[in-house]
Amino acid sequence: MATKYIFVTGGVTSSLGKGIISASLAKLLQARGYSVTIQKFDPYINIDPGTLNPYEHGECYVTEDGAETDLDLGHYERFLNVATSQANNVTTGRIYYNVIMQEREGAYLGKTVQVVPHITDEIKRRMLLLGESGEFDIVITEIGGCVGDIESLPFIEAVRQLRWELGVNETCVIHLTLLPYLKAAGELKTKPTQHSVRDLSEAGVQPDILVCRSEHPIPADLRKKIALFCNVKQNSVIESIDAETIYDVPLLMRKEKLDERVITKLKLMHKADPNLDTWKEFLGRLKNPTSEVNIALVGKYVELPDAYKSIIESFVHAGSANECKVNIKWFQSENITDENVAGLLQSMDGVLVAPGFGERGFKGKLEAIRFVRENNIPFMGICLGMQCAAVEFARNVLGLQGAASTEMDPETPHPVIDMMEDQKQITQMGGTMRLGAYTCELKRGSKAYSIYGKSKISERHRHRYEFNNKYLQAFEEAGMHATGINPDTGLVEVIELQNHPWFVAAQYHPELKSTVLNPHPLFVKFVKAAINYAKSK
Numbered sequence: 339m340a341t342k343y344i345f346v347t348g349g350v351t352s353s354l355g356k357g358i359i360s361a362s363l364a365k366l367l368q369a370r371g372y373s374v375t376i377q378k379f380d381p382y383i384n385i386d387p388g389t390l391n392p393y394e395h396g397e398c399y400v401t402e403d404g405a406e407t408d409l410d411l412g413h414y415e416r417f418l419n420v421a422t423s424q425a426n427n428v429t430t431g432r433i434y435y436n437v438i439m440q441e442r443e444g445a446y447l448g449k450t451v452q453v454v455p456h457i458t459d460e461i462k463r464r465m466l467l468l469g470e471s472g473e474f475d476i477v478i479t480e481i482g483g484c485v486g487d488i489e490s491l492p493f494i495e496a497v498r499q500l501r502w503e504l505g506v507n508e509t510c511v512i513h514l515t516l517l518p519y520l521k522a523a524g525e526l527k528t529k530p531t532q533h534s535v536r537d538l539s540e541a542g543v544q545p546d547i548l549v550c551r552s553e554h555p556i557p558a559d560l561r562k563k564i565a566l567f568c569n570v571k572q573n574s575v576i577e578s579i580d581a582e583t584i585y586d587v588p589l590l591m592r593k594e595k596l597d598e599r600v601i602t603k604l605k606l607m608h609k610a611d612p613n614l615d616t617w618k619e620f621l622g623r624l625k626n627p628t629s630e631v632n633i634a635l636v637g638k639y640v641e642l643p644d645a646y647k648s649i650i651e652s653f654v655h656a657g658s659a660n661e662c663k664v665n666i667k668w669f670q671s672e673n674i675t676d677e678n679v680a681g682l683l684q685s686m687d688g689v690l691v692a693p694g695f696g697e698r699g700f701k702g703k704l705e706a707i708r709f710v711r712e713n714n715i716p717f718m719g720i721c722l723g724m725q726c727a728a729v730e731f732a733r734n735v736l737g738l739q740g741a742a743s744t745e746m747d748p749e750t751p752h753p754v755i756d757m758m759e760d761q762k763q764i765t766q767m768g769g770t771m772r773l774g775a776y777t778c779e780l781k782r783g784s785k786a787y788s789i790y791g792k793s794k795i796s797e798r799h800r801h802r803y804e805f806n807n808k809y810l811q812a813f814e815e816a817g818m819h820a821t822g823i824n825p826d827t828g829l830v831e832v833i834e835l836q837n838h839p840w841f842v843a844a845q846y847h848p849e850l851k852s853t854v855l856n857p858h859p860l861f862v863k864f865v866k867a868a869i870n871y872a873k874s875k
Contacts, residue, residue: 341469342604343509344478345497347545349485349534350516354551355587357410359514359578360480361417362588366597368418369588369612372475375468376414377426378407379461380482381489385431396644400800400850401426404774409647410480412850416651417588419855428464430489436460453492461496476604485513486537498542507605513538513545514578517552517560526554528564535568546603547574549596555579574599583654585621585854589614620658620854627663631868634683636706636723637692638699640668646692648849649720655857656865664865671699671706679709687875688716688840688868691723693800693847697746704730711841716867718860719843721801724833725755727843728805731818731835736809745803756806772799776824778831778846784821785842786832789863795822797831797846805830805845840867 344363348356357378364374380387386406387398399412407427414422437460441451469477481497483490501509515531531550538545548570550556556577565572576594581587591597592612601608633653639645650666657664669682671691683689689710691703703726710717711730719727725743732741732754740747743755775796780787787793807828810820822832822844835841844860852858 339475340508341474342476342606343465343469343500343504344476344600344604345509345511346478346480346514347485347494347497347511347538347543348481348483348514349538350518350530352484354514354516355578355584356480356482356514357413358584358587359512359549359591360410360478361413362591363512363596363600364414364476364478365417365588365617366592366612366614367476367600369614369617370597370601371609372606373473374418374476374478375420375422375426375474376411376418376478376480377428377465377468378410378414378480378482379465379493380408380427380429381487381493382429382482383431383434384429385435386427386429396642397647398800399648400773400798400847402775402798406773406800408482409644412648412651413584416655416853419853425464425468428461430492433457433460433464433492454495457492458496458499461493462500465496465500475606485534485541491541494538494541494543501543507603510547510600510603511543511545512547512549512600514549514551517550517556519553526552526556526560528560528567531564532567539569544569546570547576547596547599549576549578551578551580553580583621583624585617585624585654588617589621616855620655623661624654624658626661627657628661629869629872630663630665631687631865631872632665632667632685633688633690633865633868634667634669634686634706635690635692636669636671636674636703638671638694638696639692640670643668648847648852649690649692652849652852652858652861653865655852655854656861659857659862660865660869662865662869664868669706671702674702674705676705679705683709683715684713686715687872688718688864690718690720690864691726691843693721693723695722695745700726700746704733708734711835711838714839716840716864716871717838717842718840718864720849721845721847724843724845725803725805727841728754728813728818728833731813731816732809735816735818736812738809743803752809754806754809755803757803772801772804774798776831776846777826778822779825780832781819781821781823784819784832785834785840786821789842789859791859797844797848798850799846801845805833839871840864 346360367374396409399407399409402421403423405424411422481493515534517526561575564575653664707730732738738752741752741754742750744753780793817836820830831845848858848860
């Protein structure tokens with residue numbers, strides 16, 4: 339069977355949840371036995387989100403092969419339990435970069451390089467790339483931004499061309515739109531949707547299915563009106579009502595028969611009905627918790643929870659695994675001081691110090707770690723959180739005054755966290771990172787080993803600075819053990835504190851590998867430790 343292509347566009351406003359709808363549809367098709375992947379095309383000109391401030395675009399999600407990508411790829415992996423790669427996220431910047439590099443190499447033989455056909459050809463090539471691998475029955479392509487945006491036009495044009503080239507039953511366009519509810523009038527309004535579909539049609543693309551986001555159920559007469567004005571069948575106007583959790587959306591879309599509409603449009607063979615038993619079990623545990631814990635998330639981007647999207651979802655997965663409701667309490671690390679730390683954190687059942695870059699909020703993270711270390715509160719550190727745990731220990735236990743990371747203090751007399759020698763020569767931003775999956779060996783008998791239940795693991799990284807092994811012996815003698823080591827470089831990956839109920843910090847990002855079907859063991863055991871701590875109070 340030739341690969342079929344589904345395109346998901348959005349209109350009226352951004353942040354409607356194209357990523358969740360794409361992931362939910364993919365989950366339903368996967369549950370029917372199809373091999374599915376999802377890719378995200380972003381209209382911004384950055385080459386990748388690696389250099390974007392998290393306040394701009396939420397977290398930067400890192401794939402196994404070390405690509406810095408859009409946070410929607412995290413949704414794809416969490417829903418499908420299948421790893422994505424560099425090929426699953428493409429930006430306008432990457433498209434133009436590729437075309438410009440080819441032009442410099444003389445690939446266009448002196449021709450004038452234009453948006454059509456050169457840019458659109460490159461977009462189409464990337465749209466078809468995963469389908470040509472032979473691994474997938476269906477490729478879902480999510481087009482970022484809003485229809486009508488100037489940046490999105492080349493992508494919509496590429497979709498128009500592909501629909502024409504591939505044939506009528508090889509592609510399906512799903513347009514996600516908003517039906518705003520006007521309180522004063524007491525009704526849902528269809529006009530923004532009509533305008534959005536008109537904009538898409540003017541660009542030469544007629545949607546096959548409309549998914550309408552709404553806060554209220556959409557009555558049959560309104561569906562009929564939308565179908566009439568927008569040239570779609572009435573049963574292809576799909577209601578997407580606000581859900582209690584994003585993990586409800588596949589079941590809601592199943593109820594609305596979104597997967598059936600797609601299968602009919604693409605003339606796919608009807609395989610078995612979707613098997614969603616494990617998904618429903620996960621939701622059952624999630625919605626019927628037997629215990630509850632409060633976990634502090636100490637970070638510098640807490641005003642925008644999307645900056646920590648994968649961590650939040652990892653707690654959802656771990657909460658379900660423990661039949662526990664995890665309440666995340668947000669703490670801006672800049673606001674934590676020696677004077678107020680006890681008042682802020684003493685009621686918490688666990689504290690996670692989050693990843694990040696730069697000096698802002700560094701001192702507050704150290705204060706939080708000192709407090710949990712001295713008061714035996716379960717602690718987990720991720721990336722910069724692990725580096726902060728090392729600096730705090732060096733200062734307050736080993737008595738190394740001025741100990742720091744050279745990221746925060748290049749002149750520190752005790753660089754317990756430092757950049758590797760071979761990275762110091764690199765000047766380009768993004769070029770000095772340890773990115774993607776690396777192996778780690780865990781010491782038998784350690785807490786990390788008992789958490790994972792095996793000695794060899796692979797985890798994803800995104801950082802520049804490393805633990806300085808010159809200080810390792812002093813740390814171990816004082817009770818802070820390096821229990822996870824990269825076998826190729828000898829770099830420290832996991833540290834844990836002896837004589838503490840649960841104090842584990844990792845240089846890598848465990849949150850990037852947690853999925854609905856495979857909750858990450860570090861988060862599962864951390865939540866378990868928080869439950870035990872809450873009971874002991």
